[in-house]
Amino acid sequence: xxxxxxxxxxxxxxxxxxxxxxxxxxxxxxxxxxxxxxxxxxxxxxxxxxxxxxxxxxxxxxxxxxxxxxxxxxxxxxxxxxxxxxxxxxxxxxxxxxxxxxxxxxxxxxxxxxxxxxxxxxxxxxxxxxxxxxxxxxxxxxxxxxxxxxxxxxxxxxxxxxxxxxxxxxxxxxxxxxxxxxxxxxxxxxxxxxxxxxxxxxxxxxxxxxxxxxxxxxxxxxxxxxxxxxxxxxxxxxxxxxxxxxxxxxxxxxxxxxxxxxxxxxxxxxxxxxxxxxxxxxxxxxxxxxxxxxxxxxxxxxxxxxxxxxxxxxxxxxxxxxxxxxxxxxxxxxxxxxxxxxxxxxxxxxxxxxxxxxxxxxxxxxxxxxxxxxxxxxxxxxxxxxxxxxxxxxxxxxxxxxxxxxxxxxxxxxxxxxxxxxxxxxxxxxxxxxxxxxxxxxxxxxxxxxxxx
Ligand SMILES: Cc1ncc(COP(=O)(O)O)c(C=O)c1O
Numbered sequence: 191x192x193x194x195x196x197x198x199x200x201x202x203x204x205x206x207x208x209x210x211x212x213x214x215x216x217x218x219x220x221x222x223x224x225x226x227x228x229x230x231x232x233x234x235x236x237x238x239x240x241x242x243x244x245x246x247x248x249x250x251x252x253x254x255x256x257x258x259x260x261x262x263x264x265x266x267x268x269x270x271x272x273x274x275x276x277x278x279x280x281x282x283x284x285x286x287x288x289x290x291x292x293x294x295x296x297x298x299x300x301x302x303x304x305x306x307x308x309x310x311x312x313x314x315x316x317x318x319x320x321x322x323x324x325x326x327x328x329x330x331x332x333x334x335x336x337x338x339x340x341x342x343x344x345x346x347x348x349x350x351x352x353x354x355x356x357x358x359x360x361x362x363x364x365x366x367x368x369x370x371x372x373x374x375x376x377x378x379x380x381x382x383x384x385x386x387x388x389x390x391x392x393x394x395x396x397x398x399x400x401x402x403x404x405x406x407x408x409x410x411x412x413x414x415x416x417x418x419x420x421x422x423x424x425x426x427x428x429x430x431x432x433x434x435x436x437x438x439x440x441x442x443x444x445x446x447x448x449x450x451x452x453x454x455x456x457x458x459x460x461x462x463x464x465x466x467x468x469x470x471x472x473x474x475x476x477x478x479x480x481x482x483x484x485x486x487x488x489x490x491x492x493x494x495x496x497x498x499x500x501x502x503x504x505x506x507x508x509x510x511x512x513x514x515x516x517x518x519x520x521x522x523x524x525x526x527x528x529x530x531x532x533x534x535x536x537x538x539x540x541x542x543x544x545x546x547x548x549x550x551x552x553x554x555x556x557x558x559x560x561x562x563x564x565x566x567x568x569x570x571x572x573x574x575x576x577x578x579x580x581x582x583x584x585x586x587x588x589x590x591x592x593x594x595x596x597x598x599x600x601x602x603x604x605x606x607x608x609x610x611x612x613x614x615x616x617x618x619x620x621x622x623x624x625x626x627x628x629x630x631x632x633x634x635x636x637x638x639x640x641x642x643x
Contacts, residue, residue, distance in 0.1 A: 213587065218245035221613045221620055223592070231587065234624050235594045239408065239441045239557075239611040240472035243518045250473045250514040257510035266294075266504045273509035280516050281469075281480055284450050287459030289480040293496070294504040298440035298466030299333025301477035302402075305462045306337055307498055308481060309400040309434045315488045318432070321399040322356075325389045325433075329363045329599055330403055331410040332438055332464075341402050344410040345602035359389040363407060364416040367550040367561060368569065368600060379416065383423035390431050400434040400461075401427075405452035408441035410596050412559020412607035413552040418456060425458045434461040434485070440477070441557070444468045444519060445614055448529030448555030461485055468614075471518075474511035475502070524614035528555035534618050538625035539610075545632045547578070547639070558610040561599070571600040576639065579606040585634045591627035 205212055213225040221244055223233050236242055243250070257273055264271040278292035293308075295301045306324060313321035326332070328343035339348050340355040343363070348354065362370040364382040371381040390398050405421060407414040421437075428435040437460035442452035446468065449455050453463070462485065466477035489496060502508075519525070536553040542560065543551060549563030562579070564572045572578045579595025586593045586608075599605040612624065 220244050220246060221616055229590070231590050231592050232620070232624060232627060233592045233613065234586075234628075235592050235609065235611045236468070236613045237472045238467070238594060239446065240467045240470075242444065242446070242468035242524060242614045243471045243515050243522070244613045244615040245472075247471070247473075247514075247518060249518070250471060250511055253510045253514035254473060254507055257507045261506050264504065264506055265501070267499045271504065271506040271509065273506045273513055274504040277509045277512045277516070278478075280513065281465075281478060284444075284516075285463060285480045286451060286454060286457075288483040289459065289463055290483060291481045291486040293479050293481070294509065295466075295477035295479070295500055296475040296502045296505070296508070297333075297477045298438075298464065299335045299338045299477075300500060300503075301440065301464045301466055301479050302333045302338045302341070302438060303335055304479045304498060304500075305402070305436045305438075305464050306341065306400070308462060308479065308485065308496060309436060311494075311497060312434065312485055312488045313399050315492050315494055318396065320394075320397050321433075323393045323398045324358045325386060325393065325398060325401045326358050326360050327363045327403045328360050328602070329365065329411045329414065330407055330438070332402060332404075333440075342410075344598060346598040347410070359393055361385045361389050363403070363411065363414060364420055365407075365411065365414050365599070366417075367414075367552070376417065379419035379423060382416065382420050383427060386424050387427045387431075390427065390433060395431040395433070398431065398433045400436050402436040402438065404438045404442070405455075406442055406447055406554050406557070408557065408611075409594060409609050411599050412561055412596060412609055413554050413557050414559070414599075415552065415554050421453065421456045421458050425460070428461075436460060436462045436464065438464045440464055440466040441468075441611070442554075444516070445525030445528050446555055446557050446611065448525065448532055450525055452554075468519075469515065470508055470511045471515035473515065474505070474508040476505075476508040476512050519614075522615070528614050531556055531616065531618070531621065535612075535621055538621045539628075541625060542628055542632060545636060547572075547636055548632070556612055556614055556616070559596075559607045560610070562606045562608075569600075571604040572606055572639075574604055576642070578635070578639070579608055581635050581638060582606075582608050582631060585631045585638070586627070589627050589631045589634070591624060591631065593628075593631075 282290040326341040369375040470476035
């Protein structure tokens with residue numbers, strides 16, 4: 191038996207979950223991936239919200255090969271490279287307002303770190319060194335680094351690593367299905383925004399550097415969209431207190447929710463936008479932060495360098511991949527496509543509400559969350575030991591569909607969802623196929639749950 195044929199568990203790689211056997215992916219094309227045993231899966235999560243332009247796009251492959259042959263690397267504190275400069279120009283063109291200054295990373299977590307550090311240095315440069323507090327939100331995810339986890343709000347992902355970095359105040363996220371402000375629901379936008387302001391006031395407004403949040407919560411919440419007046423109010427509160435607003439569009443950016451950026455739904459311009467994932471279509475690791483003109487000016491006016499460097503930030507090959515992917519995204523009008531398919535996607539997923547364990551179906555563009563409950567009337571979640579989200583993922587794989595579970599959204603530890611982020615190139619027929627495979631998957635899981643009592 192060759193080493194390639196050995197079971198992954200017998201190999202050297204530190205797989206994340208030692209109790210699980212990982213299917214070994216071998217190839218991909220369009221919206222499908224195949225494992226080395228030839229089994230095909232419909233990739234309903236686009237890798238993990240990365241393969242927005244689909245797999246097997248030869249022009250991206252060619253751009254990567256050409257760049258690797260010409261110039262594979264340039265260190266960011268000595269050199270720039272043409273693909274990185276060109277990609278920054280492209281991003282500046284499509285971001286809202288004056289978010290015209292772009293710095294690159296290898297992924298979303300690194301980009302969150304950059305945003306936090308940039309916000310901090312911005313205030314230090316402007317003579318407000320006490321501004322070191324970040325106000326963040328429960329049920330939001332901002333990456334896997336200690337900084338990202340500290341401002342992140344997934345209790346499950348944080349708990350092993352607590353006490354984390356110096357405590358940051360967390361506020362509740364507007365979440366209509368389980369509204370934290372039932373007395374004001376559905377007009378809870380003002381109450382939710384007031385909680386952000388209360389956290390700033392309690393920390394001491396002159397001590398707060400930034401508020402950070404996902405505009406529409408992705409993987410740890412399942413497409414949780416706030417009331418329309420929430421983010422505009424938070425923007426106004428931040429302005430009033432001299433606090434920067436960092437919006438994490440790692441999942442939602444570049445068309446996923448039917449707008450170029452999710453903040454475009456409400457016409458707000460954050461001070462820093464964090465991005466990653468779909469920007470390079472999964473063809474190369476890439477993240478970025480776009481900063482507004484006044485943030486850049488704080489550095490330029492004082493002749494101060496940003497005290498930061500990642501070895502692979504601005505990697506020419508990743509930038510070339512990003513340029514090729516954004517060219518496809520624009521030419522094929524994938525944002526408009528996500529907006530147009532929101533209706534058919536919603537209709538296809540709404541069918542699944544017939545399953546008694548489906549509590550809620552949430553859709554924004556081509557991003558969806560399906561929340562499972564033990565009791566629809568009371569919205570009581572399943573016990574975590576039942577691993578409902580994981581069961582759905584595993585049954586989905588058996589039925590040839592890839593989904594992404596999340597948990598903890600009901601009370602921090604309980605509550606199960608699956609996320610769907612199909613490639614933005616999907617057709618209505620693909621959506622119907624997804625819904626069929628989910629239908630079979632849900633029927634199987636409900637039977638399993640009934641058997642396990
Ligand atoms: C909203 C959000 N921010 C940040 C990240 C971290 O990105 P990465 O995994 O590329 O480091 C993720 C990853 O899922 C994310 O969903």
